[in-house]
Amino acid sequence: MAEQVLIVGGGDGGTILANSLDRRRFDVTVLAASLAHTFQRGFLDVALRGRRPRLVRDEGRLVGSHVRLVHDRATAIDLNAGVVATAGGARLEYDHLVIATGMTTDPSQIPGLTEVNARFGDYHTDIAQAKKLWAHLDTFNGGTIALGQSSPICKCPPSPVEGILLIDELLRAHGTRERTRLVFFTPYPRPYPAEGINDVVAPILEQRGVEVLPFFDVDKIDPEASTITSIEGDELHYDLPVVIPPFVGADIAYEPGDVVDEGRFVITDKESLRVKGSDTAFAIGDASNLPTSKAGVGAHLQAKVVAKTLAGKRATFDGRTNCSLDVGHGRATYVIGSYQAPVARAAPNRLKYVMEWLLGRFFWMSLKGTIDPVFDIYFKVTEPKAPKRQQ
Amino acid sequence: MQQTGSGRTLVDSRGSSCPGPITDLALAYRRSKRGDVIELWATDPGVKPDLQAWASKTRNEIVSIDDQGDKIVAVLKIVNR
Structure with missing residues (x-):
């Protein structure tokens, strides 16, 4: 049976x-x-x-x-x-x-976040929330945009950094970047928690004029005063908040x-x-x-x-990760690591952007298993190497 | 993450390279209260400078960081929540 x-x-x-x-x-x-x-x-x-x-x-x-x-x-x-x-x-x-x-988003964990995200939207909950955020970004005409994750657990860890870089790209296209302050807050010591990729993205953020607030662990949001306060005691004013909510199982x-x-x-x-x-x-x-x-x-x-x-x-399972990170302007990199191999430094380029685009196109086929042989080869070729242990 | 007694939390981050042990610490810190002790196990050597920066920024205490060969054991005391 x-x-x-x-x-x-x-x-x-x-x-x-x-x-x-x-x-x-x-x-x-x-x-x-x-x-x-x-x-x-x-x-x-x-x-x-x-x-x-x-x-x-x-x-x-x-x-x-x-x-x-x-x-x-x-x-x-x-x-x-x-x-x-x-x-x-x-x-x-x-x-x-x-x-x-x-897992799903749970804005109720942060005081003020349910109200703020109901008004401004976010890009992790659903399509309706994503459309709402676009409506605000598309018509933004200058001021401070504050973007970050409000809890250490985040669906798609590259997505916070991608968010701020894609907004930078959008504002440059709209001609409003010069009158916009872009602030990226994070509970981590640096913009990307894994050091190999942080070495790549931190200079890009600096070059694009993004202010980074490390160790900013969101405690509460005051929708009346338009401020976000961290557990560490810092306060950040926003005109447009893009706050990635906490997640729950x-x-x-x-x-x-x-x-x-x-x-x-x-x-x-x-x-x-x-x-x-x-x-x-x-x-x-x-x-x-x-x-x-x-x-x-x-x-x-x-x-x-x-x-x-x-x-x-x-x-x-060896802990393998393989997450694309879109840095905007048609370039991307990949966050690749495993339990044994720390995330390696990998510079963004056009080819990786095209690969990310292709993976998106083949997403539905990947669920059905019709392109498994291609994935098997890809994961083998890109397998991260564990460092030799020091004696 | 598990409670190992009154106000003491064990965070086992061994093998975590992405997003990394600092993610687990940040989560434990969110859930902590003043007087709690967090014991963090990690294998990523980058955790040491991260912990020092974290303690300095959040004004909490590093009781000890001990490299035991197979793992790094850090004991942290929450004095600023």
Whole structure:
């Protein structure tokens, strides 16, 4: 009898995993809270470039015909009993469970942020918020734009730096850059937390005249006074705030309750991807607490590791990241590292920009698995090298 | 990140290179209160200057930074929250 694999979440990780499993061996169910699969990276183009790409596809057309797709939301996962309960009243059992429930923005964690982002928008929540931000940027006529992440966890770690550089590019095109102060705030000691890439982006920010406020960990925002205050006690005035909200894992009641952390991220073994204390449950993508970037590439690679493990092969996740960083003006670089290899210095160029554009074009195919051989070659060629350990 | 007793938090950042151990520290700092102790484990040698800069900026205390070969163990005391 076929083994039952239940994948909770129909995002990138869940979809790639469902399509990677052997249909002769597994009965695959994907429990998806939404059937509108969104290319989230595209929010950047909508919010900061005013483009209107088609970012949403029907999940039913992305998963293979062997996959049973259930449109319902998980409300409780009992790992002891092996049962997932849904908002629609269903109780789903499994032999293998994969939690791929992603993460969402949660502006309520920062006083004042819900009001500010409802007015100005942001480029991490959804398409409507991205369009709202574009409307403000497109008509901005000078003053201070303050951009940064309001919490250390950020979907797509390059996106804050990309945001400020793309706004710089936009304002130069609009002829309003000279009367605009661009301020980039960050909870980290430098603009990009990983030093290899910081060595590349810090000079670009300086050259473009972007002020950087390091160690600026947002405490609260005062929409009346138009100020952002940090835990460290600094205050920043804005005319247009572009504040990346904090993120949280899905609102699911777990049994046992200690498999999620304070941010509702599932505590996951960083190599086997098994949920803490469980032999039958895995977590992949943004839903996990893995010490690596929250990005689509992580979900992709982790899905492949779980697919191999379920197929009885030996597989571990090596912490690989591969995030593009668009520095504007048609150039990009890549943030590549792993658990063993620190992020390497990589200069931006036109070729990497074209590669990023191509990856965007091939995104939907990558979910279906039709271009897996290309990805296999790409990841092998670009594999980061671990430094030799000093004795 | 786990609570290991009253007001003491263990942050295991070993193997984290991107975004890096400073991300985990920033998160622990957000959730801390005055008097708490944060013990940070890291393998990235860049964590040492980052911690010194962090303590200087946030006016918190580095109790110790100990390179144990397989990991760097830093003990930090939150005195400014």
